[in-house]
Amino acid sequence: MLHTARAVAILLALSVAGITAAFLSLVDGVSSLGVLVSFLVAGAATYLLSFITLEFFIFREINHIHEVLHKLKKKDLSFLQEASAKDTRNPLRRINQEIFNFAGLKQREIEELKRMADFRREFLADVSHELKTPIFAAQGYIYTLLDGAADDEAVRTRFLQKAANSLDGLDVLVQDLLMLSQLETKQIRMYYSYFNLAELIRAVFDQMEGKAESQGIALRLPADFPEQLWVWADKQRIQQVITNLTSNAIKYSNDSPEGGGWVEAQVREEGDRIRVLIKDNGRGIPAEHLNRIFERFYRVEKSRAKVSGGTGLGLAIVKHILEAHKSQIDVQSEVGKGSVFSFRLKKRKDKRSRSQQTELAE
Structure with missing residues (x-):
């Protein structure tokens, strides 16, 4: 493109200089030297202006567009990192930017389609295995x-x-799958109310005490665990969250390398939120698995799936229930020392009448 821009600039310069010289030669009193100087000045000025305009505002942008289209044909989308969102009045540059934006959108769509295809394949394989x-x-x-x-x-x-x-x-398994599907499609709505979270945690621990004792696991609460701690959430769904997390902790605390497994619930006030923590002293989760444990049917140790029991959907259900509460599940784990699962809920700010306490979440 550099040679093309220069060639066009030379042609324009010669044309303008020739026309200028021809016109001046017809004017009386203009010497041959004046005509020559005018020819050179007009030619040089026209060449510089034409070359800069063509090279930097037209041919360079056209060349860039051509390169982008060539890479798109080859499905090479590395150029997306070079895209600039700066505003410009150059129409060719705006066209180039639109191509960047379009290519970026398509790339994200392609990646999402690939991810969903992989997810569907894994899900079909997992659900077939679990059902059979x-x-x-x-x-x-x-x-x-x-x-x-x-x-x-x-x-x-x-x-x-x-x-x-x-x-x-x-x-x-079918009921868990149905619930997870309804949560993902937002067919299950959250019914919010103020309730005593401390009382709910105690009720869940009492309910699961028999299961824990049968596996040699101690369920415990700290000495300073409060009697009352009011939060704003869907009580039934939060009970399910705490039950699933506690059941999961019991399941893997009997793997404690030191023996004497335990599961402990803690609560902390963090501004206008209450953080709930479910701790255990099991074997812990390797770091490479932490980002995937909330996927459907994902198990850290496939060989222990049936021995441990469960549907493999508990943590996925927990994740979606908390997302519906505008919260998220956090996990910290160290191999050989145990894991900590935590989430936050809104705490009560003011007192309301019972008739106002329960309403349907928007």
Whole structure:
């Protein structure tokens, strides 16, 4: 483009200088030297102005547009990092900027489509694996009974109970999937009210005490744990969050390398928010897994999935419930020392009548 701009500038300069010299030669009293000087001055001035205009305002921008289009054909989008959002009056530069913006939008769309395609493939594989286990188990017990084992009353009762347990697990999985789908599509609305968070945490710990004791896990609250701590949230959903986090902590605290596993709940006031922390002294989570533990069916140790139980959807449900509360779940973990899951809720600022306490979230 440099040579093209120079060639066009030379042609324009010669044309303008020639016309100027020809016109002056027709004027009486103008010497040949004057005509020559006019020719040179007009030619030089026209060349400089034409070259600068063509090179910096037209040909350079056209060349840039050509390079961008060439890279788009090759699906090379590295040029997106060079895009500038500066305002300009140059129409060609604005066109170039529009190409940058369009390419950036398409690149993000392509990346999102790839991410969703990968997610769908993983989800289908995971849900197929999770569904087939209880279905095959129930099928096995029922077909065994049909093949003649039903004649033995003791075997019949035991196998029917095992088949029922497998179907119960399948029902829990389907219900969790349905709830997660409704949360993601915002079909489940949050019903906010003021409630005593401290009382709710105690109720959850009392409810899960039997499960914890059966696995040798101690559920504990700090000595300064408050009697009352009022927050503004959906009580039923927050109860589900605390239950899922506590159940998850119990599940992995029995892996404590030191023995004597424990799970502890703490609360902290942070301005107009209350932070809830669920701590355990289990094996902890490796750093490379922390960004993925809230995905559906994701388990840090695949080999222990069935031994540990659960649907693999608990933390994903927790994440979406808290996002609906304009909050988020945070996790800190150290291998060999345990994990801390925490989230924040709005605390009560003023007192309201009971008739005003419960309303439907917008």
